[in-house]
Amino acid sequence: MTGVHPNGAAPTPTAPGLLVERDGPVLVLTIDRPRRRNAVDLATARLISAALDELDSDPELRVGVLTGSSGFFSAGMDLAAYSATGERPVDERRGGFGIVGRPPEKPIVAAVEGPALGGGFEIALACDLVVAGEGATFGLPEVKRGLVAAGGGVLRLPRLVPRNVANEAVLTGRPLTAARCAELGLVSRVVADGGALAAARELAAEIAGNAPLAVRASKAVMTESALWPHDELFTRQEPLLATVRTSEDAKEGARAFVEKRAPRWTGR
Numbered sequence: 001m002t003g004v005h006p007n008g009a010a011p012t013p014t015a016p017g018l019l020v021e022r023d024g025p026v027l028v029l030t031i032d033r034p035r036r037r038n039a040v041d042l043a044t045a046r047l048i049s050a051a052l053d054e055l056d057s058d059p060e061l062r063v064g065v066l067t068g069s070s071g072f073f074s075a076g077m078d079l080a081a082y083s084a085t086g087e088r089p090v091d092e093r094r095g096g097f098g099i100v101g102r103p104p105e106k107p108i109v110a111a112v113e114g115p116a117l118g119g120g121f122e123i124a125l126a127c128d129l130v131v132a133g134e135g136a137t138f139g140l141p142e143v144k145r146g147l148v149a150a151g152g153g154v155l156r157l158p159r160l161v162p163r164n165v166a167n168e169a170v171l172t173g174r175p176l177t178a179a180r181c182a183e184l185g186l187v188s189r190v191v192a193d194g195g196a197l198a199a200a201r202e203l204a205a206e207i208a209g210n211a212p213l214a215v216r217a218s219k220a221v222m223t224e225s226a227l228w229p230h231d232e233l234f235t236r237q238e239p240l241l242a243t244v245r246t247s248e249d250a251k252e253g254a255r256a257f258v259e260k261r262a263p264r265w266t267g268r
Contacts, residue, residue: 017044019069020051025062025208026201027055034070039078040097040119045089048098056105059267062212063204064108066099066127067197068120073112073136076119079145089119096151100126107207107219111200112136113193117175122151125160128219130186131200132178133193138186139175159226160186211249212267217241 017040019030029051031038040048048066055064068074076097081087088096095101097119099108103126110116110127113136121138124130132138140149140157148154149170158166161184169176181187191199207215221237228236244250248268256263 017041018047018051022061023201024205025060026065026204027051027061027063028065028067028197028201030067030069031074032069033078034072036078036080037072037075037115038068038070038120039075039080040089040123041078041081042087042089042091045091045096045098049091049094050098052094052099052104052108055108059212062106062208062215064104064106065111065197065200065204066108066123067111067200068113072114073110073116074120074123075115075117076122076151097123097126099123100152103127105220106212106216107204109200109204109207111196112138112178112187113196115139115175118142118149118153119151122149122153122156125152125156125186129188129200129203130181131189131191131196131203132181132187133196134178134190135193136178136187136196137175138178138181139173140170141173141175143171144173160184211244211253211263211265213244213247213249217244 017031017033019032021028029048031040031044033039033044052064055061077089090096091098093102100122107128110124110130112124112130112132116124116136116138118141121140124138140153142149142153154170157169165184178187178190182190189199217240220240225233225237249265252263252265
């Protein structure tokens with residue numbers, strides 16, 4: 001599905017709409033529909049879903065990065081396709097935009113330049129970390145179009161920011177700046193415009209340097225525990241962590257610490 005490239009090489013187009021690049025253990029996905037401001041149609045949603053399947057299934061890949069081309073992250077749903085045929089970018093397995101219903105099991109970092117609107121914001125909310133250029137904006141303008149932010153906007157945003165902040169963003173449709181999103185904890189890093197992808201790659205590489213089983217299990221517990229009863233938190237996490245505790249990587253981590261060297265992870 002993808003081509004393997006050294007740093008700096010151009011990514012390989014999987015099909016019109018998505019570019020995919022393997023950068024060592026990092027899989028970089030670029031939504032590439034500049035004439036539609038990277039709005040996602042059904043075909044592109046399916047390509048994103050398939051790329052995330054590759055991320056999850058390939059043991060050589062450890063982290064994903066998702067971005068948009070030409071200075072835009074994504075304008076969300078392709079309204080031209082929707083108005084013409086009623087087509088919605090909902091993948092059969094991973095849901096809207098190929099990610100919001102079932103994000104990858106491995107970590108994924110959003111690199112946002114320019115507008116992330118509607119489904120574009122929802123795509124970013126489905127990622128584990130967000131790096132943004134100073135001029136990036138995040139908004140859910142669906143109510144201005146007679147729609148509801150059903151791709152996770154009205155579900156995820158109230159869980160991530162104070163309720164009144166989410167209410168204002170959703171009910172007015174006004175966008176938030178990158179700086180405001182950083183204040184709210186939605187964005188982990190704000191960088192100079194044009195630098196989001198490079199910063200996201202650095203962050204992804206740092207994550208990829210850690211033990212892959214431990215990273216994947218840590219993400220699973222943080223995600224799933226939101227629905228667990230408070231008095232069952234520790235018992236519920238145990239099955240997810242037991243295999244990590246007895247893994248070869250756990251033994252290697254301890255040996256590397258004692259021997260004062262970098263660990264050599266095998267994912268086993």
